[in-house]
Amino acid sequence: xxxxxxxxxxxxxxxxxGAAMAFTRTDTPAGxxxxxxxxxxxxxxEDVKEELAAIRREIEAALxxxxxxxxDAGDVPGTADPTALAAFVITAIQGLSTLARDxxxxxxxxxxxxxxxxxxxxxxxxx
Numbered sequence: 001x002x003x004x005x006x007x008x009x010x011x012x013x014x015x016x017x018g019a020a021m022a023f024t025r026t027d028t029p030a031g032x033x034x035x036x037x038x039x040x041x042x043x044x045x046e047d048v049k050e051e052l053a054a055i056r057r058e059i060e061a062a063l064x065x066x067x068x069x070x071x072d073a074g075d076v077p078g079t080a081d082p083t084a085l086a087a088f089v090i091t092a093i094q095g096l097s098t099l100a101r102d103x104x105x106x107x108x109x110x111x112x113x114x115x116x117x118x119x120x121x122x123x124x125x126x127x
Contacts, residue, residue, distance in 0.1 A: 008070035020109035023100035031101035
């Protein structure tokens, strides 16, 4: 999904908007197993916790690389920090998961997702 997106912004928008939709499906538990499970686990489940963290790190790294490529392509301003921007997107997604688990509606999550994307740096605003 990230690699196939035409731009880094499209990848981030797809991730955040997709999270808002997926976390509020009526046929699955609210939130996201990957985003919120196994945060506090017993020592016996430490391997599960680490595996889920590794998956989150892989997604973040793929988005960071897409952002870096966007800087090279001119789609993302050179002043952008790929590491911080990718971490922000992942943090927003984790927050959406918590909001959904706490009963947030799809409309509420979509509004938060829309606000989260307002921080995306525009190449035109930094030209």
